Amino acid sequence: MTDTGLTKEQQVLKAHKAKLIRSLLPIAGLILVFILFNVLTNGRMISHMHLAMSQVYVIMIASMGVFFIMTMGGLDFSQGSILGISAIVVCYLSNYSIPLAVVGGMVAGAAIGAVNGYFYVRRKIKSFIVTICTMFLFRGLIKYLTTEAPVAGSPYLVMMDSTQFKVICTAIVIVIGYVCFVHTKFGTYLKAIGAGEKAAMFSGIRTDRIKFMVYVLSGAITGFAAFISAIKVGSVTSSGGNQLETQILIALVLGGMPISGGAMARFGNCVVGSLLYVILSSGLTMMGFSTQTMQLIQGVVFLLFVFIFADRKAIQVIK
């Protein structure tokens, strides 16, 4: 009721301004950070761009899946473990056939997504609790499977590693995701679930089925990202996919994603966010910051952006 002093026009103007900030800040931040680091590193960033960009593909692809999940109000902390398990499957199967490896990775990811989806949708356990459990569980499995030695992929796998190939793969995934989210009812349904799940259900949306399928889908997408990551490294160690979930969460928040999802989610969030995150972290590395300093900066920036983009109207009681 704090807005009662304002006239209707002022309120509309204010809402409009907030919307503008929401959509422009991430992009402005991206440009600003890019220029800033180029100045600070005397142009080293531009010349080493391909190095910085080599991190972006995996994060961007995987963050798209999480973007779908967060749009409908869920969370997923198991992405790193999904990537690890899928990468193991990809590497293992690549010794037989590369296409089989791609499919196998996606199926493995989808299967873990299905586990998440089952406990979240059917057993009604909060998504962040389910996914921290599965994160830990499958992280243990990765450690177990790589106890003796890293799982090595076929040599053909690394031979596929070229910037061109990875850019094309990423672009295809992002374009498909964009079309589905913006130009089919898929995106509208996800936003409706995030903004008011019960009402979405009463509008004829099969909410439970969609929620489950989105977790499966997101797992499969990360399974594909595991393939991209596998062609870069060629093998998987016990730390495969470590921290990916944190990186994705930070990336999405930097991209302007409202933490509770809903109608304010924009597809650009995951694209801009992952670029911003990668440039920020590689810029900090180039400037010679230590791991703990980088983490400190990440933490502060993360909280700042969550604060700016939180859609507080949508969450009445903030728990």
Add this chain to the structure above:
Amino acid sequence: MTAFKNLSGATKGYIVLIALVILSWLIFKVLTPHNFGSPEHLLSYFQASLIATVGAIGFYFVMDMGLFDFSIGANIILSSIVGCQLATQFGLGYPGLVIGAVATGALVGLCNGFFYVRLRIPSMIVTAGLALIYESLANYIAGGMEQTLPSDLRGLGQMPGNIILAFVTFIIAWMVLNYTKFGTYTYAIGSDEFVAKNMGINVNKFKVLAFILSGAFFGAMAVLTISYGSSMVAVTGMSSMSRNFIPTMGCFFGLAFMKYGIPLQAIILGEFIVNIIFFGFISLGAPTAIQDVITGLALLIIITFTTKVNKGEIVK
């Protein structure tokens, strides 16, 4: 069955919990009769379970309000490193260890509560972001070195030191829950925040207080952890999250038995059960890498059984 129904809530709760203790013991005793489950073994399992129980009991005050904390592990690492440094570098001995760790824990709790209330964003997101910061602070303080507690300061890691410290924290928690308005208010806020606000309860103040109390308990848990394990490494990249699990498990026991009026007792017995199962797997010869799998699975199963599935309820 009708006789069971007529019992008072607390008695019913105790029967279920003790049955679970016996059941989990029995399963592993049958599987590995020789190196599991003797009275001495059980005592050592119980001592090991006390570490997480202390944290879980503090965490209960946060969770019964419906809030969450992702910074538990980071808090424990930071608190134990500060406590260890005060005890050794500054030569403050036991008082430095205990007061340093508990005060650091409380301070971390204060930060959690303050930023949660001020930024008005979900507690688990705030604490996840802050965990990044705590981890990096712990790294700075430790200077990249493993912090080792000298053997003459590890008294709180063994009998009777650990039992005494744990017992003191239990008494405090029990007093707070039953004999102050703070306990009542956290329940009231957890039950219906809107009604609680209408009753004149300063909701934000009590949320911050709960985080402080919970933080202090994690500080105490940090003392037990470093005394038991003798050293602590500062990690980065949210690896501290793995320390969140065991206290969280106990807390779910507490929440499940809240309606019987014995939450603290349920946490103590719950952590005991969890430890019986762990040591059971170890005596079965499960590889250490698999332990994480068991932990993750155990928490998932505990939550699955303690969560009531209400059709049509919206869960995010």
Add this chain to the structure above:
Amino acid sequence: MTEEIRLQVKDISKTFGITKALQHVSFNINKGEVHALIGENGSGKSTLTNMLTGIYSMESGTFVLDGEEIHPKNQVDANNMGISIIVQELGTLSGLTVAENIFLGHEDRFITMGIRNTVKMNAEANRLLKAYGFDNIQAHKMVDEYNFEDRKLIEIVKATYFHPKIVVIDETTTALSQEGREELYKHMNRIREEGNTVIFISHDLPEILDKSDTITILRDGVYIDTVKSKDVSEEDLKRLMVGREVTGKYYRADYGEKVSDEVVLSVRNVSVPGLIHDVSFDLHKGEILGFGGLSESGMHEVGKAIFGASYDRSGSVTLADGTEIVSIPQAIKHSIAYTSKDRDNESIVINQAIRDNIALPSLDKLTRWTKLPFINWRAIKEFAAKYAKEMSVKMQGTEQFVSELSGGNKQKVVLARWIGKDSDIVVLDSPTRGIDIKVKQDIYQLMDRMRKNGKSIIMISEELMELIGMCDRIIIMKEGTVSGEIPRSRELNEHSLIDMMV
């Protein structure tokens, strides 16, 4: 009786967003009386008492209690001034003991040096419970161990043990059994005899006339009149509540029209565990079928059951062509529409644009090419604009979020969605709940038009007046089962319905 003024309500106004809930309301309440507050839903009774008890913040105007201006900040603050409330819903908090609930916010009297003497608190609570005659309730037990009725009794203790000057009883009686009611009446009498005041809110007019001394009528947030109970009849009250000027074209005016024999929907032996039991009926083409009863009678669940939204439903809901309805998407596909009583949660996606809300069930037909699933945003915009205009939704544009609209306009958005879908069977659960008279009239007229166009309507409502005014047939529900059925007639009045309800 001496008439000493206890509370002066002076020029109170309150707005929620753009809804004027109360407009310059002024009247007096005396000592030692039961003062009833009546009016239709949305007339502002609860808003007024919620402000008095500190649940809502004050906006303009003042309350003067015994000559002193008061501004209660919250319920405890109001308690300290001598005002308490028993609310309609569950007012006790789960997870707390009975004693903790009774003394919530007032623990300080048991606290010394930060330590609460729980033993003393429990003893005090037990003493009070005994004095009230609620011997079966024990202070140290969790409140969760008691049923709804007992928890209401605990609330009575909580609200009255400190002999407040004013006790507000907000529609508590509808949820209580006869015994529970008698218990409540007993305490209302006691409070009055002590020289204190009860503000009594109820929908049950005979109950109001029987139990209260004075009655104040509100309509659409405006003060209408204050009368003595002994001077008025039920008819007078009704007239005052609805208002003269709208009686003419408010409801349907026709009587004796023949309803088609064509059955469009037949419900057979439908049960939902714990909510409804063995409900069967037919709905005809062009018929408005009403469902009436107490709020807990199961009638709201009937609407959900037809729409495929109930859990664990048994029995069958069949359309004329033999299709069985089992899920929401299927119901929508077969031209069934549903508006929920819980509008903000179940009918509209509140934090979403009006456009998306209207288009949501119709997305399938708003595609760019008929065969492909790509949606056509221009078509959606036009679609939403068209039906929003048809329903005359007051908005700044279809991009505006629904959360910014008033209750009436939200309901119009919901109706626009289903009119856009061109549904043949429309289930309206409490369609006029919390809506001002103007929009109500629009909705009634819309229903009449739809009926004439051959659409069939099921109207579920707690307001008997609108059921009598609008329906071809009324089914009364009681404790989950059908307790009676009444055809439309001019002679029908609330009494004959209430008899079947309780």
